[in-house]
Amino acid sequence: IVFLLTVSCGTKKIVVKDSEPVLSLIPIPAEIIYDRAVVSYFELTNTAEIFVEPENEEIKNVAEQLAEKLRTSTGCALKVSSSNGRTEKGNIYLKLINDNSSGDEGYKLSVTKDFVTLEASKPAGLFYGVQTLRQLFPNEIESGIIKKIPWRIRTISIKDFSRYKWRGAMLDVARHFFKVDDVKKYIDLLAFYKINKLHLHLSDDQGWRIEIKSWQNLTKIGGSTAVNGDPGGYYTQEDYKEIVKYAREKFITIIPEIDLPGHTNAALASYPELNCSGIAPKIYTGIEVGFSSLCIEKEITYKFIDNVIKELAAITPGEYIHIGGDEAKSTNEKDYIKFIERVEKIVKSHGKRMIGWEEISKANISSSSVSQFWDSPQHAIAAAKRGMKLILSPSTKIYLDMKYNESTPLGLFWAGYTDVKKSYSWDPETEIPGVINNNILGIEAPLWSETLKTIKDIEYMAFPRLAGAAEIAWSQKRLRQWENYRERLIIHSKRFDALGVNYYSSPEIK
The missing domain is CATH 3.20.20.80 (Glycosidases)
Structure with a gap:
């Protein structure tokens, strides 16, 4: 797993040993990048929307599944619509891109303070990225009951793809x-x-x-x-x-x-x-x-x-x-x-x-x-x-x-x-x-x-x-090692x- 650390002479990329679990994501993604020295969040609010690009039935289906999961736990309306190339603060974006470097099932997920962007070359990649995104939200997203808690995600960048088809x-x-x-x-x-x-x-x-x-x-x-x-x-x-x-x-x-x-x-x-x-x-x-x-x-x-x-x-x-x-x-x-x-x-x-x-x-x-x-x-x-x-x-x-x-x-x-x-x-x-x-x-x-x-x-x-x-x-x-997995699973059991x-x-x- 790769993390970005802020040091006195600037920001540099280092590799952290696999035995240090940072998140409870299962399956563990291929690459996780974030700044351990600066903790910041994207927060979902009542005005948030989910935008898709391009707008077709398969991508809208993926977006609607995410929206429904969030609606039933956050109470947010989360309208799903076409982005038409726009990027506005506070929203979630699902995009198909012309880059197959991560394969048909791979995806790139970027969470900043302003918005969440999920990109993939195929709808399957967007779907698998949504499953990761669900795990980044508080466990209460899975409850199906509206919870009055801060609905936020740590700022992070993930690149992921499958090992076996x-x-x-x-x-x-x-x-x-x-x-x-x-x-x-x-x-x-x-x-x-x-x-x-x-x-x-x-x-x-x-x-x-x-x-x-x-x-x-x-x-x-x-x-x-x-x-x-x-x-x-x-x-x-x-x-x-x-x-x-x-x-x-x-x-x-x-x-x-x-x-x-x-x-x-x-x-x-x-x-x-x-x-x-x-x-x-x-x-x-x-x-x-x-x-x-x-x-x-x-x-x-x-x-x-x-x-x-x-x-x-x-x-x-x-x-x-x-x-x-x-x-x-x-x-x-x-x-x-x-x-x-x-x-x-x-x-x-x-x-x-x-x-x-x-x-x-x-x-x-x-x-x-x-x-x-x-x-x-x-x-x-x-x-x-x-x-x-x-x-x-x-x-x-x-x-x-x-x-x-x-x-x-x-x-x-x-x-x-x-x-x-x-x-x-x-x-x-x-x-x-x-x-x-x-x-x-x-x-x-x-x-x-x-x-x-x-x-x-x-x-x-x-x-x-x-x-x-x-x-x-x-x-x-x-990336697979028992002690790392065990520690993630301990946390993940709450999910x-x-x-x-x-x-x-x-x-x-x-």
């Missing part, structure tokens, strides 16, 4: 179903930490959660229950479109997953013809894995998959469909390889690229498909050798459903206990010997829901670990409180 989180809505509003709340939290992908695990042994109009029993039967016999549920295609639209407004792409050929008991229970025996098994409410498989030899299996992918692709604007592929213990390897190769062709035929869990690297598939590492370095290395890009989700580091410690009331521990330090103290470049940074698309933090029933359960297992995963994915490697997040209050951050 894939900064993901996964939510398992199959083991337990979460309603649209719960998913939206999770999206809000992801966006705040500059996460840009939400992978929805839509099917598993315990539940099928997305309407497929050509196979309606999938939701009628397969979506009827959950782990422990808890209530089931599913998203209509209109529900799913609503989630996709909401996420897009916050620059998050939805990645839908239909897990194949294993983890399919909900589908098999819905349609007897998908079983080799022709007999449908009972619906399943336990948490064991590896016992189910589609019938690889039956042609109806591929008609089913084609129909499902076709309907899902039609309502998914993003370029990827995730086909699972993990823990297919009831499918022999020869059949598994043949199956994955055929499914890749089906996904491509509907204009999408295939993502699968790491096991798909056993098949002879193209380098356009993406492998998601979770357990075996050998699978990751095999994928890299094929020229495939990798998403890193090491289960021992960022599986968010792993217990923090033995006394954690939720979660599992098959991959070990994962405290806040452990989940932060790893780096994608060095996680898998033989896999270099050029092979890595980014990282993703999965949250499986065997033990989770409510949004509060989701928050408890995700936070604060998800904030650390976001920093690993966004921030530059040279969790203001956001109303039911986070785990770890002794590591007290």
